[in-house]
Amino acid sequence: MTSRADSHDLDKLRRWQRDLADTPAAAPPVFAIFLVGGEDRAAHDVFRAFRASFEESNLGFAHLVIFGQHGVSETAIALRQEFGVEAETSPQLVLFSGEGSRPRIHSLPPGEADSPQNGADSGWRDALEGTKGVVASGPATVNGPLDTLKQICEGLLIKD
Numbered sequence: 001m002t003s004r005a006d007s008h009d010l011d012k013l014r015r016w017q018r019d020l021a022d023t024p025a026a027a028p029p030v031f032a033i034f035l036v037g038g039e040d041r042a043a044h045d046v047f048r049a050f051r052a053s054f055e056e057s058n059l060g061f062a063h064l065v066i067f068g069q070h071g072v073s074e075t076a077i078a079l080r081q082e083f084g085v086e087a088e089t090s091p092q093l094v095l096f097s098g099e100g101s102r103p104r105i106h107s108l109p110p111g112e113a114d115s116p117q118n119g120a121d122s123g124w125r126d127a128l129e130g131t132k133g134v135v136a137s138g139p140a141t142v143n144g145p146l147d148t149l150k151q152i153c154e155g156l157l158i159k160d
Contacts, residue, residue, distance in 0.1 A: 005071035096145035
């Protein structure tokens, strides 16, 4: 029997694939993928900070997605493998912020840690500021991250 987390994340992966397919090649090459657990409230707060910023820049679901917030899912596990993130690690932000096809991986505060606004791990704040610069620089000339993410989604959904 499929768990709620599995169903939710698989549906989200399908929607993400559709939105990526509809994303123009000249869209900003900024994509943030959050891989969290259901108990990682501090990481969820970081996601909300990214969402607020991305909404201000008119970047939608294709550019910002979160997996695992309802518990460990097969989709979240498969995405961790795709990005080279160990399955038993703290919440992670996989961030494409530029025209290269390789993401940067940022650890996020786990569990009910201090509010991310006050927490000691501010690497995510620097990453968020970096995305703003990429978006401000204008349309992409080559969008390697978009192509990479489309391929990842296709590969994972074929396995489904």
